[in-house]
Amino acid sequence: MVDMFRIINFSVLLKTLVGLTVAFSIALYAMIDWLWPETSLIKLFTIASTVGAVLITAVSTSFISRKIWSLLSLFDGSLFPDINGAWEGEITFGESKLVARAIIRQTLSHTQIDLHTPTSKSITLESTPVTEGGQPRLYYVHRVTPRNPDWYIYTGSTLFDIRRVEINGIVRLGKL
Template sequence: MFASSTLLTAMFRVINFTYLLRYVAIATATLSILAYWGAEKILQIELPIARLFSVAPWVALIIILFITTNSTSRATWRLLNKLNSSLYPDLNGTWEGEIDIEEGQKIPARAVIRQNLIEVQIDLHTATSKSLTLETTPVIAAGQFKLYYTYRSTPSNLT
């Protein structure tokens, strides 16, 4: 059995936040106007334009909650990946591997990755150590997806 692990959390950009904010602003304006127009059609009355400004913050709140909630952001991510395959892939799951150390030795390791549009969380399990994630950065280099992972490792017998 592996030593107990510490929850490891690092923030990184899975998608470009500039574009995300632009799309949220555009979606908020569009959905607010559609909600205002729909309310006028359903109620069959002319609403004051000030109502449009009272709808917009709620639309923005719903959009932000939608893209920052794990279940809905992952569904959004799957949809966006179908539309644009150059987006960073979804790494969620359990990954088995080895850690290469000096003298050609290898230590079996298991990483549990939980990732959404905003962050990635990595738990790294080995028989001899536990790791604290300092930073993770997704990169697309020469057409390949890479995840740079900086961590601090402590022997499990010291904790």
């Protein structure tokens, strides 16, 4: 069975953000009304807009979303792993292998990969994290720009297998 998803369920995320926005806005308004009773109702709308903007910005930034992600991973071990960082691996096609380096930037909503080989570089057009039989994988569509100007730019697709490796009793992600 193939489960395709982004890192988290967006309908749950949106409902949670709306609920938090309402709760924080009412709490802030109550505190302001208690401290300064003459404050108008228009302040509530200003506060609600500000709280909503702050929460949405926080969830969409890499630093905060990774903290949320690591917290959610404590409760849900099947959550797609955080693969942010610099990776080294090899690209295998037929009998040939090519050394590759990747920089992966991942948030709750997207995954961006910059892949470099001795002969080309590529950028992400689309990526989809999946879990197939309990194994995390990343389907990746990219545009490749060869270093040789005589070669053509092309679009390709790749399947990254995310391997979990146990080292000294500690489970870590393996190289791509």
